[in-house]
Amino acid sequence: MKAVLLTIGDEILLGQIVNTNAAWLGDRLALAGVDVVRSETVGDEREVILTALDRAYEDGELVIVTGGLGPTHDDITKQLVAEYFGAELIRDAKIEALLEQRYTARGRTLTASRRSMADVPAGFEPLANPRGAAPGLWGEREVEGRRQMIALMPGVPYEMKAIFEDSVEPHIHERRPGAVKHRTLLTAGRGESDIADDLGDLETLLGPSVGLAFLPSLGTVRLRVTARGEDADEAQARVDRAAEALRERLGSLVFGEGQTSLEEVVGELLAARGLTIASGESCTGGALMARITSVPGASRYAQGAVVAYSNEAKTDLLDVPQDDLDTHGAVSEPVAIALARGARKRLGADIGIATTGVAGPTGGTEEKPVGTVWLGIADASGERALQLRLFPDRELNIAVTTTLALDLVRRRVLGAGAEFGESTFIQS
Amino acid sequence: MKAVLLTIGDEILLGQIVNTNAAWLGDRLALAGVDVVRSETVGDEREVILTALDRAYEDGELVIVTGGLGPTHDDITKQLVAEYFGAELIRDAKIEALLEQRYTARGRTLTASRRSMADVPAGFEPLANPRGAAPGLWGEREVEGRRQMIALMPGVPYEMKAIFEDSVEPHIHERRPGAVKHRTLLTAGRGESDIADDLGDLETLLGPSVGLAFLPSLGTVRLRVTARGEDADEAQARVDRAAEALRERLGSLVFGEGQTSLEEVVGELLAARGLTIASGESCTGGALMARITSVPGASRYAQGAVVAYSNEAKTDLLDVPQDDLDTHGAVSEPVAIALARGARKRLGADIGIATTGVAGPTGGTEEKPVGTVWLGIADASGERALQLRLFPDRELNIAVTTTLALDLVRRRVLGAGAEFGESTFIQS
Structure with a gap:
């Protein structure tokens, strides 16, 4: 599966905000076995966004869009994606009720522009946002025998991450054959090339269909093990075997695993x-x-x-x-x-x-x-x-x-x- | 002048490194009065890079490329740009001597692949790199009556910034009419919208052809004043007038100016x-x-x-x-x-x-x-x-x-x- 990342927002293009979403998504999609072909940032402009969608589907079947889903007048992403997919915007009563509840609970008014966050392009699936108001969206269609998939998420990183993990990642896993699993071992105190020397021949150590990436930062090195398999069980067995072999070799150098510090x-x-x-x-x-x-x-x-x-x-x-x-x-x-x-x-x-x-x-x-x-x-x-x-x-x-x-x-x-x-x- | 940013490197696309260069360049180009249309990141792949160049020149006349100028085999940017511009790579004796000197002084060998950093596409201008080995490059040509300009810089941020400021920015200023000047006032302790309320009508306060951007971060807000003029003197006079009016209005809220903390x-x-x-x-x-x-x-x-x-x-x-x-x-x-x-x-x-x-x-x-x-x-x-x-x-x-x-x-x-x-x- 080939994917293109599309970040929408003048504030990113003009450098007022560093695009950390693209790095996070690039990492997560690679881990999910998706081939990220390129990543593009455009401003809040109609023609530029429509051209970007056209070009994205020339290069891949999945487009991951972040930004431009809020209630302000700059946030035109949803309207343009609906137009691109030839889908009418339809107000979703369930989302509207949730928004009503959310704003009332905070003593704020659900204005007409905020209410528009409940509009969903016909045929699209809304993706629950556990950390904010604007829901994500998932859409799919067939064009001239080619599949086009799109995920829309808000630009706020902690909302985006929750929607990606809860809803987008599962959609991707359903749609691609085979499975990919990963584990990340955390080390401190030893440099990347010293660890590589210590480990010796990686293929022998890690086994088949397993890759290892070294991610160094300020005295720590994260070792990311990625394994592929025909199904989730095979991939998991491979990644576990490799990770345990690494842990045994590295001993007390490994201080933890995964997202901890x-x-x-x-x-x-x-x-x-x-x-x-x-x-x-x-x-x-x-x-x-x-x-x-x-x-x-x-x-x-x-x-x-x-x-x-x-x-x-x-x-x-x-x-x-x-x-x-x-x-x-x-x-x-x-x-x-x-x-x-x-x-x-x-x-x-x-x-x-x-x-x-x-x-x-x-x-x-x-x-x-x-x-x-x-x-x-x-x-x-x-x-x-x-x-x-x-x-x-x-x-x-x-x-x-x-x-x-x-x-x-x-x-x-x-x-x-x-x-x-x-x-x-x-x-x- | 319309520009497209092109970042080249698998490590950026896969999220192993956050693309801070794009934000920095977006900011600096906007300040130089260049209209940044979009920013794109692609991997170290021939077809993808050539397509990206094609699309970039559909959208603008200036392409700013970072990454892929080093001596490793992944770094194919220069070869592809030379090919795209129909320019042969010619070894530059002066750069080669500098490289020789640089590596010898550090007790290291100038291998054949490192020596290739002295290759310059015919007609391109090498841009001195005060902080590293690989020089930047500037190229221009006319294609079917349209100007195509390109700046190539290494991906290492502190090398890239030096080359941009020393060489690329001056090239841009020479090629666009009028001038842009800016000053940035630094404030702490007051929120963005409170400051905006305090300032009232900005046009009256700032004068003609002057813009103001609010850049908030962790209790501070940077106020960036940008002025345009027919020439540098006019732009400077406008930005100074506006900045002084702001300083007077904001009083002790302003703790400094520019790059300080x-x-x-x-x-x-x-x-x-x-x-x-x-x-x-x-x-x-x-x-x-x-x-x-x-x-x-x-x-x-x-x-x-x-x-x-x-x-x-x-x-x-x-x-x-x-x-x-x-x-x-x-x-x-x-x-x-x-x-x-x-x-x-x-x-x-x-x-x-x-x-x-x-x-x-x-x-x-x-x-x-x-x-x-x-x-x-x-x-x-x-x-x-x-x-x-x-x-x-x-x-x-x-x-x-x-x-x-x-x-x-x-x-x-x-x-x-x-x-x-x-x-x-x-x-x-």
Whole structure:
């Protein structure tokens, strides 16, 4: 099945909004085994949209449209698609009642233009929108022996995603032979090419009809396993076999699977063991604790942090010995350990985690160039520090440091060592 | 001048990378007065790319291509464009020498495939790439009385932006009559529609041939003023007149102009006055100090922070009276003030800034629903707290709270009140 993505909206074309929908849909459609031929963005203009539909059906049988389904006068997508499909717009009484209810409950008026969200092109199927007012739409027809399918969804990403998963994906699966299944393993601390080297020959490892994609981002790499089969059971068996082989090979490098994040995994782990955590941060400036507390319910395990940017804050609030600062400098093993110990003690936490480094872009020396970072950790079983060698970029250094610090906490709590080679970023 | 954007690369089409280039180019071309008709992404495939070029020149005279200029075998853009324009690829000795120099300096080999980056389609102009190896290209021809222009740039955003600004933009300006100038005013704390209401009739305020776009994001709104004129001087005079009229009307709501950020503006202000800052954070979990210290050189003014997530951390590390916590709760005016006072004192800073609130998604009560946040500030001149009413979303609440806290610091240091109406988010 070949598909074309069509994004409609001046605000996207003019760059006022970045088109994240296209990336999300491209990814999801590829995972569903659909061949996405191209992706196009056009403004809210009649002729341009009609031409785009014509060209899309020259290239594929499925067109996925986002944007332009709301009640404002710019939102002409539905009218034009109805016209293109030769289908009259008919008011759907059930949707109208839902809209009436929705607006009344919020104390707002269902104006005539809002009411038009209940109009459905004849023969189209409305797709429930669990997160907003405008429903999605699915249409199909045969033209000169060729099938034309279309899915219309609102442009608001979280509404679009819900409609896609609830309704559009199932429609696609019904209409294509064979099946595709996927699993995504999440790793932290090791670079993409190092992992590829470790894995060796992929075909042997993964088995037939299975592919592997490496998706790196800020110290993590997602490994996406995709398997095809004659039916869902075969595809599932293949993807499971490959994913388990990968997990076995990668050991503790894999911190989770699917849609979760490292901060969620670490949070669950701490909550499950009844442990609390505190951070003593220098170069990350609070970004580590901000990431830990970005997870709903983090107050179960997050005690807090001391961001000790100045040396006085290090000595006064985290009891870092002035001697260590004088002898070794703020970016050093003893100071990393003292920061972790101080955070643990002062905030009364089970685990203290610390960062100190030269984030850049300036402040580097020959001995400690920009990108030199120490992580420290302290808990009931002892204290440890690790030196990292990162990048010339400040933003990147801060982000990757928070990832590696979270992974250090995870390994410490699990008692997991570095069975699968050292981290790419750890200075040995 | 009508233009079509063409992004080439499987990794974009499959959603492994979000296409931020298209948004950036859409914005910059609109500012240059170019009418961007549509934007298309295609994979690294011969037939698809040739068809895309055909269709692009049906719709416009300028095609801006990004991606597929590197040395790997997937990167076929240049070959296909040369073929489309009927131009032979000719090795450019000057570019080849530059490549030789570049790779040798890095101790790497200029392989045959890398050397092909020096190939230029006959009649095309190479565009210097100050940030990478592959040069950009500019080509033009006349086909059946119609002009066809093309700009080719690498897909790496920071290389692409440099080539666009250095070479492509000037080419566009030479080829279109008239001139366009723009200025962007940055505001924080007031919603888009409130600002629009405050401004009243825009045509009267801005003058002829001037447009205004509102670009909202996480508690800030950028106001982009665009003026056209017969020449650059006229356009500049118009944009300056309009921007000054806006600045006068908006007063202290405007915190800066152009590419700067609120954290940079606040940082400059603190550094210029020799003031230091510390934060006492509860609901923002360190995100406020992380934002302050994201600016290079922040150690000039950032002392640090105490992230007091637990109540014990609030009392032990920031001296919040247990009485206040018991009587008013952690999310309250007295606690916000105590957190600011404690951060200022314990970290020895001139200014203490504090956040405490119900970030959500759970934890709300009827009296203090999710989105209830208090900001506290303390300095030599006194102490103050403000109550915010924000959103049901945790991530959004944390981000907007950091914006409003930074703006509170700015106003406090400037001695600027709220001459231009209250913030949209402040509970009065």
